[in-house]
Amino acid sequence: MTRKTYTIMVVPDETTKVRRYRVPKLFVRGILFASLIIVAGLAYLLTDYYHVRKMVSGFDRLRLETRQQKKQLLTYVKTINDIQTEMGRLRHFDTKLRVMANLDSVVYPEQIMGVGGENPVSFNPMESEVSFQDQALLKGMTNELSRIKSDTDIQERSFQELVEYLQDQKSLLASTPSIWPVRGWETSGFGYRTSPFTGRREMHKGVDVATRTGTPIIAPADGVVIFAGREGGFGNLVVLDHGYGIVTRYGHCSKLKVKIGQKIKRGDVIGLVGTTGRSTGPHLHYEVAVNGVAVNPMRYILN
Template sequence: MPTPPKAQQYTLIVVSDHSQAVRKFRLPRRWLRRGAYAGGGVALVGLLTLGHYFSLLGTGTENRILREENAQLRSQILLVQEKVAHISATLDRVERFDAKLRTAVTQLQDPERGLAIGPVGKSAETPLAGAAPAAHESVAALPGRLASLESEATRQESSLRELQEYFDDQKSLLASTPSLWPARGWVTSDFGVRVDPYTAERMMHRGLDIATATGQPVYSPSDGTVVFAGTEGGYGKVLVIDHGYGVKTRYGHLSEIFAKLGERVKRGARVAAVGNTGRSTGPHLHYEVRVNGIPENPRKFILE
C-alpha cells in the first residue's frame, strides 16, 4: 500500500541577534492560506467600515446643510406669509375706501341742477375674499393665495382708475358750471312767471334781469366757448357761451361784445358790457342758463 504524500509545509526560521538558538516553525500550507483569507476578510471589513464611516460623515454634513436650508426656507415662508397678510389687509382697506368714495359720490349728486355725471357704474362689491392669512397658513395654499391677491389688485386698480376718471370729469364739470354772477348790480326781475312790462301779460321770464350802468363789465361765470355773438331780435346784442355738459349761458341787451365767435374763455373773463339794446326798459343784463336747451333758474348754479 503506497504511503500518502505528506502535506506541504513551510518552515519559518527565526534567527535571534543574540546567541540564542535558531528556532524553526513548521507551518502547514493550509494554515497560511487560511490566514491569508482571514487577513483579507479583516482588511475588507476594515475597508467597508472605513467607507461606511466616511459615508456617514458625508451624510451628516448633507443633513446639516439641509437642516440649515430648511430653517432658511421656513424663515422665508414666514416672511412671505407676513407680506401676503399685509397686502391682503391693505387691499381690504382699499376696498372699504372705494366703497366709501362711491357712497359719497352717490350722495353728492344734485338732481336739482340736472348736471350729475354719476353715480359711478359699480357700487361697493364683495369685500376682499378671505381675511388676512394666518401665520400658520400652509405652503401649498400660498400660490392660490397669491393668485387671488393678484386678481384682487387688478380689480382694485380698475375700480380706482374708474373713480379717478369720474373725479377728473367732476373737476371739468365744476370748471364748466356757471357759478359766478355775470355782472354786479341788483336783480330787478327774477326767473319765473312775471308781468311783461310791454304787454302787461303774465309770461315766463327765462332768466335774471340784473340792473346796472351801461358799460359795466359782463364776466363769464365759468369756462366755455363762444358759440354766438351778434344781434337777436328783442334781446338786442346777444352773447352765448357753451360750457359743455349741455350747459349754455345767454347774455342779452349788451352794449358791446368783446369775446369772439369760437373763442375759449375762462371763468371770470370779461366778455361783454352791459347795455340797453333790443326791447329793454333801461340798462341791464338779461342772463339765462339753459341745460340741454331748457331754461333753468340761474340762481341754482351761482355759488358766491
C-alpha cells in the same frame, strides 16, 4: 512526504544558540486569510463611512436649505397678509367714494359664489410647521395669490370707473354756471312779471342785474361762444354753450369781447355791461337754459 509545517529560525547573534519554531502551514494560511478578511472589512467600513459622512453632509445642507426656504416662505406669507390688509383698506375707500358718488358697489367673486369647500389657510406663522409639511400652506398661498390677482383686477377697473366718473363730474362742475356774471343789484327776477314796456303780465326768462355801464361781464363757467352779435330787444348779445345741455345768454352789452367759436374759461371777460336793445337803463339780462328750457339762474349760483 510533504511537510505540514513551516520552520522559523531565529538567530539573535553569533554567540546565541539558534532557535527553531515549527508552525503548522494551516495556521499560517489561516492567519493570512484572516488578515485579508480584516483588511477587506476595514476597506469596506472606511468606504461605507465615507458615504455615510457624505449623506449626512447632504442631509445637513438640505436641512439648512429647507429651514431657509421656510423662513422665506413665512416672509411671503407676511407679504400676502400685508397685501390683504391693504386690499381691505382700498375696498373700504372704494366703497366710501361710491357712496359719495351715488354709484353701485363693486361685487367681488367670493360675494357671488359664497363660502364653502375646504377651510381657507389662515397664514398663521405659528402653524407654519405643520402647514408646510403637508403642503397646505403652499396650496393656500397659491389660492390666495390667485384671489388677490382677481380682486386687484376688479379693483383697478373700479378705480378706473371712479376716475372717469369724477373726471366727468369735474367737467360738469366746470361747465355749471355757478358764479354771478356781474356784481350789482337784481332789479328783476326769474318768472312772471309785469312788463315795463307793455304793462302786461309776461314770463321773464332770466334775471336783470343793474350796474354801471362798462362793468366787465365774466363767464360763470367753461364753454364755447355760439353767438356774439346783435339780436332784437337783447341788443348786443353773447350766447355760451357749456355742454351737458346748458346754455347761457347775456343781453344788452355795450361791447362784446368774444367771437363765435371761441373757447371760454370760467372768469374770462366776455363783454361789458350796457343798455343796448330794449332796455330802461344799464344792466345785464342773464339767462340759463337746460335742454332748451329756461330755468332760474339762482339754482346754480353758489356765490
